[in-house]
Amino acid sequence: MSDSLWQDRAVVLPWLKGRWEYLLELKAQNRFPHALLINGPEGIGKACFALALANYVLCREPKGGAACGHCRSCELTNSGNHPDLYLLKPEEPGKPIKIDQVRELTSFIYSTAQQGGYRVVILDPADSMNVNAANALLKMLEEPGTNTLLMLLTHRLGQMLPTIKSRCQRVDMPPADISLATQWVATQLEVDAAEAAQLLVIAHNSPLQALSYKQDDLLGLRAKVLKGLADILKNRSSAVEVAQSLYKEDLELVLGWIYSWIVDIARSSENQADPELLRHADAKNMLLALARKVSSQKLYHFADQVQVARKDLMFRRNPNKQLLMETLLTAWYSLPRPN
Structure with a gap:
């Protein structure tokens, strides 16, 4: 299981607000990295966090720590058709990301952004890259070009090559706060707090997986x-x-x-x-x-x-x-x- 239920939603879930504010502060200080290794437990919302960050970076008029939702760039991201956003996943669930898939990134990474801002790549899960694919990504991590952001998502940090990890700024996502997660699951599923708490126990404190237990x-x-x-x-x-x-x-x-x-x-x-x-x-x-x-x-x-x-x-x-x-x-x- 993963963040699959929410992976197409650009939202920062309540227990990840601290990490969101940290990254936005880096950007405000012009210290924003070109590559992020977003690491954390499965099912806590890394995919929707990454998509929200992509939307924010691509937005032409972000306001109040979020994408404006109204500019041309936001319209494109909301429709799933932004030409400067590249989502890289295995061709089939459970399969590796292959070297040919990574090589296809080259023309995207080194082209001019069509909307005149950032180019953003999300690899999910990055730990599914085989060795050849990971090595092919290294050059892009070393020389990504200006206004480029690569986000590598993983819940299996030990499977990532040291050379990949050393070229990214690591952002560790914390486990979901029990109180926040219980309230959130209860609201999403329209159940009482006791049932939400038991679902979280079963799902090893993974809120999105807790939803899957009920919905799937x-x-x-x-x-x-x-x-x-x-x-x-x-x-x-x-x-x-x-x-x-x-x-x-x-x-x-x-x-x-x-x-x-x-x-x-x-x-x-x-x-x-x-x-x-x-x-x-x-x-x-x-x-x-x-x-x-x-x-x-x-x-x-x-x-x-x-x-x-x-x-x-x-x-x-x-x-x-x-x-x-x-x-x-x-x-x-x-x-x-x-x-």
Whole structure:
């Protein structure tokens, strides 16, 4: 999951106001960089922040710390047809940004801005560039030309080449403030604060992902995963059968849930299986039962297995997804059982 629901909206979400003001102050002091590496947790609004900044930079008459919304440049950005704004993404979700895509930027970067102001490029996610694509971008970062702004968005800073990072000014986006995020999610979804808070727990404090849970029926997928795990523990289904039903889903998301449930089990088991320490209300009964039975050694070993599998997926090592799930779910089955 990402900022996809809001990536086409130019807006600065409440918890990012401080970063917005910081960048506008740099611009007012004529210290605005030509390349920004916008880094932060997934689903906090980096894409819409970058688009808002692009609109501000391209606007001919910005007022009150925002684009005016009325000039010719703003009309073009609002219609999605600004000739001086270039959005670079993978050709398909989950695929890398290729060298040919980066090379196509050359004529844009070194041309004259058609509206007479800035040329702006947004790469999202920048960590999806393969090595060749990243190397092709280096020259543009070193010699971008005047009035050029490149914004590289990432939630996986460790996957960015050091040579890329060293040529950008890094802007770290903070995690969403819990109070602001809860109020915002509640307003967007028209739910009460308690439901918004639980959605944020499930979504690891990612407000945009919390919206996705409700709007894209990710709660349905989550319920399917929980049922599969419970069925394995109760011998209603085998690990192989559940793996078969899940391996085609978004496994980064699924394994993120499983890892967060492990953390809940560990937190509770270290405190005499205290139910008050379980944050995931939708999985409370199963997690509490495991907290009373599972050994710390088994739990931490399983947590390590899940993390290795997540890294294989994140770094696109092309694991056999069905085998990966079969292995993890077999280990899940053994958690409450003696060796």
